[in-house]
Amino acid sequence: MANPPKADDTASKAILRLLRDCFEIYRETQRYCDITNGVRNILQDLSLHILDIVENSIDAGAKKIEIIIKENVKQNMLVLKIKDNGKGMDKNTIAKALDPFYTTKKTRRIGLGLSMLAQATKEADGTFQIKSQKGKGTTVIAKFVYDHIDRKPIGNMTETIIALIAGKGMDVDFIYEHHKNSHGFVFDTRTIKKEIKDIPINNGEVLNILRENIIKELKRIGARP
């Protein structure tokens, strides 16, 4: 019996790849729709937004990232500031960065992080700002009406900071400043690295102690640990 004709391997592979691409685009679009329909539920709290925004800074090659939270109950304001010394953006990119269909990532066709945080500020009558200079760094500032019913909770900042140090603490320095009214603290991995000398900062024991310390400080200033 004659063999069935063999499909041209390169051609069939190309078609398969195309189909797979189409499917992936479809799934991403679907997911994007899910996300925009229920933005508030995707990143449940601000500590997850912060983790995500800091991930941008890490992708941008930042070596020093400052995370500042100011809870000012009297002025009824909550301010988040994430400042990095990464590669920055030019004017054009900043303008595009807030478009959810804009991303410079090669693994995906949509970017959501910045637009979702902007959306979260809007829902709580706040403001959102990106300052960036190419080659210098980027600062993201999100402001919220503190007691606004739609203001997302701050969430678990301790786990966000620990996750960042566990994942990137050897290459990147994190400065976490948290104020509530007139109390506050600064947590600086550069200081800690000096203290622990040859012990890597992502060591499990070190992380446990850092975790305990952050919780203690948050309690001391009257913030939710």
Next chain:
Amino acid sequence: MKKLKIGDLEKIREKARRTANLRQGKARAKITVHMGTCGIAAGAREILTALMKEIEKKKIKDVIVTTSGCAGLCSREPMATVEITGKAPVKYVDLDAAKMKKILVNHVLKGTVVKEYALAIGSERTY
């Protein structure tokens, strides 16, 4: 303003001395949890926390836990990549804390890939 300092330095030193020096590449395995937007939304941080706690509970000293950005497969997040030193990396998808713990025991400690959670080979996009 108060600067946070860590106390118990001697205690950490003591404990850390017993830890293998992972920076010198003596690790048995590396586990990377993907922390892109979709991953974070799907619970990647909780997976990382659970993984760190389990490693501590089991007193595992030669496994590196790290994070990376988006893995490009939003619909399958949370994802983690397990790389046993000297072997090809395996990507795990649709994770939760329980699955991660099972992967730690079976794949990382015993060397058996947990096929039911692994991303089927070939279905992965390469860019």
